[in-house]
Amino acid sequence: MAITLPELPYSKDALEPHISAKTLEFHHDKHHNAYVVNTNKLIEGTELANADLAEIIKATVGKSDKVGIFNNAAQVWNHTFYWNCMKKNGGGKPTGQIAERIIKDFGSYEKFVEEFKNAGATQFGSGWAWLVLQDGKLQIMKTSNADTPIAHGVVPLLTVDVWEHAYYLDYQNRRPDYLSIFVDNLVNWDFVNSCLK
Amino acid sequence: MAKYELPKLHYSYNALEPNIDAQTMEIHYTKHHGTYVTNLNKAIEGTNLEKLSLEETLRSVSQYPVAVRNNGGGHYNHSLFWEVMNPKEKGNPPGSFSDALNNTFGSLDDLIKKFSEAAMGRFGSGWAWLVLDNNGKLSIGSTPNQDNPLMDVSEFKGTPLLGLDVWEHAYYLKYQNRRAEYVANFWNVVNWNEVAKRYANARK
Numbered sequence: 001m002a003i004t005l006p007e008l009p010y011s012k013d014a015l016e017p018h019i020s021a022k023t024l025e026f027h028h029d030k031h032h033n034a035y036v037v038n039t040n041k042l043i044e045g046t047e048l049a050n051a052d053l054a055e056i057i058k059a060t061v062g063k064s065d066k067v068g069i070f071n072n073a074a075q076v077w078n079h080t081f082y083w084n085c086m087k088k089n090g091g092g093k094p095t096g097q098i099a100e101r102i103i104k105d106f107g108s109y110e111k112f113v114e115e116f117k118n119a120g121a122t123q124f125g126s127g128w129a130w131l132v133l134q135d136g137k138l139q140i141m142k143t144s145n146a147d148t149p150i151a152h153g154v155v156p157l158l159t160v161d162v163w164e165h166a167y168y169l170d171y172q173n174r175r176p177d178y179l180s181i182f183v184d185n186l187v188n189w190d191f192v193n194s195c196l197k
Numbered sequence: 198m199a200k201y202e203l204p205k206l207h208y209s210y211n212a213l214e215p216n217i218d219a220q221t222m223e224i225h226y227t228k229h230h231g232t233y234v235t236n237l238n239k240a241i242e243g244t245n246l247e248k249l250s251l252e253e254t255l256r257s258v259s260q261y262p263v264a265v266r267n268n269g270g271g272h273y274n275h276s277l278f279w280e281v282m283n284p285k286e287k288g289n290p291p292g293s294f295s296d297a298l299n300n301t302f303g304s305l306d307d308l309i310k311k312f313s314e315a316a317m318g319r320f321g322s323g324w325a326w327l328v329l330d331n332n333g334k335l336s337i338g339s340t341p342n343q344d345n346p347l348m349d350v351s352e353f354k355g356t357p358l359l360g361l362d363v364w365e366h367a368y369y370l371k372y373q374n375r376r377a378e379y380v381a382n383f384w385n386v387v388n389w390n391e392v393a394k395r396y397a398n399a400r401k
Contacts, residue, residue, distance in 0.1 A: 030374040071320050124267050125342035126321035126365075145321035164322070164365035165374065173228040173366065 003053055003073070005036045006080050014088045018181045023169045028083070031165055035075040042069045053077050054150060061151040074146040078128060082161050087188035094189040097196050098157070105138040113183050115140045120162050120179045129179075131158040133196070157195045158187065199238040200247050203231050204276050212284045216382040218371045226279070229366055233271030233343070240264040255347040266350065270343030274324055277360050283388035294393035301335040308337070309384055312361070315339045316380045322364040327392070328355025329399040339363075356399040359392045
């Protein structure tokens, strides 16, 4: 059972002008696809050949002889999750259950935004910033390179990719601008709410 | 006055075209390297690190805040990177340095192959290196993020002779996901005289 590359949940130009079609084309068709291809190559003929993505990630995390499999499989998972975290005309204040949870656990939406953007801006090098559910509480988390909350029993609710390839064609070195745009114009809060259930 | 300054670039932004494009050079030098210098100065302000050299600071970097490691490494690595490239020096390693490379790696092609593998194998952001290791031997490896072989925290240690930036910001505007092409074209602009000079100094 090979791992497959999911389609983007919207057209390549759907997130313009915030994320360009060119960025989505490289990011999905080249980067995301390469992680899928590499994962399949690395698991072929091993005991993980028929495992699903989450099983592969959990079976390889922290194992020094399985770093290549973990990196590629976790990146497949992270990117699929990231695509779902965005939509056309998204962003801004959330509605539904997540809105109440954010106020309860962060004090205000603005405080959440500040902490989430700070995590993205201070993840040095490549990685991801996350809103997660851990021990029954919403928390902000950042992970390096391919690392992912699902490898650590933490429930991801929202992520932003801060590998440079996610924003360099559109924002170059201005990662903070990309993070602001993501929060204000792209977040798919319906998807975040669906992850809470 | 701030201790660290952005060093002068000894060639124009378009000098390494078509291997490295002018827009990448300008953003990489003024924005990325510039920010490391600014943040390094902030990180050491009012501390005794104002009295240490950058090399001394990096050799004991485990004792200081992570901002010193990230920005000090960023400043050192980029300063070296600009110097080991040069559009006019295209060619082969000079004389006795060439002999040393051949003795260690077999041939220049073998060195290039091994170094390129290190550059391709570095997952995420980082650097590939040719160093003179602490046993006086030429060695190839890589470091994550802005770590470098001088740092006490680095698994790969030695005196850097040649470094290649494989952060995506170093190549994404021109090469996008094609890191391999960027790494292959790097060899067109390596300043072997500078690398040989660093080798001679490291052996002193």
